[in-house]
Amino acid sequence: MFDITNHNNIRAPRGNQLHCKGWGQEGAMRMLMNNLDPEVGERPEELIVYGGRGRAARSWDAFEAIVKTLLELANDETLLVQSGKPVAVFRTTPAAPRVLIANANLVPKWATWEHFNHLEELGLTMFGQMTAGSWIYIGSQGVIQGTFETLAALARKHFQSNTLKGRLYVSAGLGGMGGAQPLAAKMLDAVGLLAEVDPDRIEKRLATGYLDKVAPTVAEGVNEALRAKEAKEVLTIAVPVHATELLQYLVDNKITPDVLSDQTAAHDPLVGYIPDDYSVREAAVLRAADPDGYLEKARATIARHVELMLTLTRRGAKSFDYGNNIRRVAYDAGVKDAFEIDGYVPAYIRDLFAQGKGPFRWAVLSGKPEEIYKLDQLALDMFSENEALCRWMRLAKKHILFQGLPARIAYMGYGEREAFGVRVNEMVAKGELSAPVVFGRDHHDTGSVASPYRETEDMRDGSDAVADWPVLNALLNVASGAHWVSFHHGGGTGIGFSLHAGMVVVADGSADSAGRLERVLHNDSGLGVVRHADAGYELSFQTLEQNPVKTPLVGPETQPRRK
Numbered sequence: 001m002f003d004i005t006n007h008n009n010i011r012a013p014r015g016n017q018l019h020c021k022g023w024g025q026e027g028a029m030r031m032l033m034n035n036l037d038p039e040v041g042e043r044p045e046e047l048i049v050y051g052g053r054g055r056a057a058r059s060w061d062a063f064e065a066i067v068k069t070l071l072e073l074a075n076d077e078t079l080l081v082q083s084g085k086p087v088a089v090f091r092t093t094p095a096a097p098r099v100l101i102a103n104a105n106l107v108p109k110w111a112t113w114e115h116f117n118h119l120e121e122l123g124l125t126m127f128g129q130m131t132a133g134s135w136i137y138i139g140s141q142g143v144i145q146g147t148f149e150t151l152a153a154l155a156r157k158h159f160q161s162n163t164l165k166g167r168l169y170v171s172a173g174l175g176g177m178g179g180a181q182p183l184a185a186k187m188l189d190a191v192g193l194l195a196e197v198d199p200d201r202i203e204k205r206l207a208t209g210y211l212d213k214v215a216p217t218v219a220e221g222v223n224e225a226l227r228a229k230e231a232k233e234v235l236t237i238a239v240p241v242h243a244t245e246l247l248q249y250l251v252d253n254k255i256t257p258d259v260l261s262d263q264t265a266a267h268d269p270l271v272g273y274i275p276d277d278y279s280v281r282e283a284a285v286l287r288a289a290d291p292d293g294y295l296e297k298a299r300a301t302i303a304r305h306v307e308l309m310l311t312l313t314r315r316g317a318k319s320f321d322y323g324n325n326i327r328r329v330a331y332d333a334g335v336k337d338a339f340e341i342d343g344y345v346p347a348y349i350r351d352l353f354a355q356g357k358g359p360f361r362w363a364v365l366s367g368k369p370e371e372i373y374k375l376d377q378l379a380l381d382m383f384s385e386n387e388a389l390c391r392w393m394r395l396a397k398k399h400i401l402f403q404g405l406p407a408r409i410a411y412m413g414y415g416e417r418e419a420f421g422v423r424v425n426e427m428v429a430k431g432e433l434s435a436p437v438v439f440g441r442d443h444h445d446t447g448s449v450a451s452p453y454r455e456t457e458d459m460r461d462g463s464d465a466v467a468d469w470p471v472l473n474a475l476l477n478v479a480s481g482a483h484w485v486s487f488h489h490g491g492g493t494g495i496g497f498s499l500h501a502g503m504v505v506v507a508d509g510s511a512d513s514a515g516r517l518e519r520v521l522h523n524d525s526g527l528g529v530v531r532h533a534d535a536g537y538e539l540s541f542q543t544l545e546q547n548p549v550k551t552p553l554v555g556p557e558t559q560p561r562r563k
């Protein structure tokens with residue numbers, strides 16, 4: 001058996017020995033443990049997985065109770081998890097999900113950080129981010145293809161190129177997700193220069209192969225980056241300073257990056273953003289002693305940060321908000337032109353969502369990297385005509401080191417996901433893979449989220465804040481038989497700004513799994529296409545023509561509905 005009481009060293013079991021009564025429960029248990037593996041999570045000792053304070057469970061007692069319940073859970077029972085705490089087991093049916101999760105949801109008028117912080121202090125809620133509280137985080141790899149696709153689309157749009165060779169990418173934040181930025185920039189042949197205030201985060205990125213080097217000072221980092229840009233070298237460099245220090249240096253020295261972004265956890269100014277003049281340690285002391293004072297300083301720094309980004313944007317940098325809501329936080333702090341900076345979804349990746357493509361991923365419960373490579377080859381063989389996917393699969397295999405259970409991210413779309421999942425299930429059945437495979441996705445996906453400053457910013461029909469879609473998504477995934485389904489509030493852009501759903505299915509080689517995979521992976525992505533067709537996206541109509549869904553009132557004839 002494995003140990004769940006050594007909280008500094010949680011590690012999911014590997015291999016095909018079943019500890020629970022079914023692979024649905026076993027998959028959920030292993031993925032929860034994997035989120036808290038020190039190789040995977042950012043601060044697992046505090047149950048924090050990534051994204052500011054995105055947690056996997058509300059407390060260690062809750063964590064242990066979840067694991068113990070999953071070990072006992074029958075194949076016709078369902079465990080309910082309320083903001084990271086297991087609250088009940090109900091008799092359902094064998095075809096139902098084994099776990100249902102709701103995290104951080106608040107009645108709209110109460111959906112503010114102030115209410116949330118108060119309820120969290122009382123021990124009544126937990127921030128689940130997107131994949132932390134839904135147990136499908138796979139380390140920095142989970143965002144890297146999204147970052148790669150965003151930068152690739154930017155290169156095509158602004159530089160008419162497939163790469164960023166000879167271009168300088170400047171950003172900040174090397175946390176769980178932000179840590180993927182340098183490697184994504186490297187995959188596009190750019191020079192990356194990133195500010196990160198916490199030296200431990202820089203060390204983690206160096207250790208996991210996401211970053212090339214650290215420069216001791218801003219001046220040295222900038223000089224080296226400019227030299228590499230001039231030589232068209234591919235190099236990524238971190239500087240151990242606040243974002244504002246790096247940007248101020250660039251402004252003062254009239255250096256304009258080609259591409260500019262940010263991935264500090266600015267959506268959560270109290271926990272995810274370190275104000276100017278404070279080290280990480282000093283910030284922790286201030287946060288505990290005077291949270292209001294902390295927030296005031298953090299918001300003032302974020303305002304300055306965005307002012308500096310605006311100056312560089314006006315000098316020609318192609319800048320974008322990469323999903324941390326920094327524009328809105330700065331706007332509320334008085335920067336009224338913050339939205340001159342583009343949002344990355346409408347600017348670069350809406351077309352992918354419109355076709356049902358998003359951050360689909362799988363993890364092999366065997367723990368064997370060679371089984372991921374086998375599945376890489378399967379994807380290359382099955383989708384050889386999909387050039388973008390094949391380009392990605394080759395780059396991923398070459399560049400990405402695994403954290404925790406070996407996993408792979410791939411922006412597969414409508415039709416591709418279920419074809420792949422069902423084929424992998426057959427491989428498990430035939431013993432071509434030595435243990436089951438878990439399939440899931442980020443909540444940051446095509447039909448599963450309402451987030452007006454991110455995934456649904458500037459929708460064609462103005463439906464940015466309509467949150468029926470993620471609710472329908474969660475309900476549909478329950479009805480289709482996902483092994484676990486989650487519904488969260490606040491992920492990505494913070495409390496009050498998003499609602500989103502997730503699902504995971506385990507391929508254990510059985511006919512039951514085959515049916516679940518076929519239904520869930522088809523319906524989940526299909527709903528994303530329908531959501532975008534309903535908003536009037538031509539690409540979605542084309543996608544539906546090839547692979548129709550019964551859509552009584554969705555179609556070009558019901559358009560136009562413009563803002």
Ligand code: NAD
Pocket residue numbers: 042049050051052053143146172173174175176177178179195196197198201241242243244263264265266267268272273274275276322323324325444491492493
């Ligand atoms: P994280 O909490 O793991 O990391 C944030 C990092 O920012 C930390 O390393 C922290 O030290 C650093 N930081 C904080 N203040 C700083 C400052 N003033 N200067 C320099 N560095 C500073 O968060 P994460 O998981 O990396 O996520 C980052 C943000 O990206 C979050 O807002 C999250 O919601 C968002 N996000 C976006 C996507 C996407 O697809 N676009 C995906 C996941 C997360």
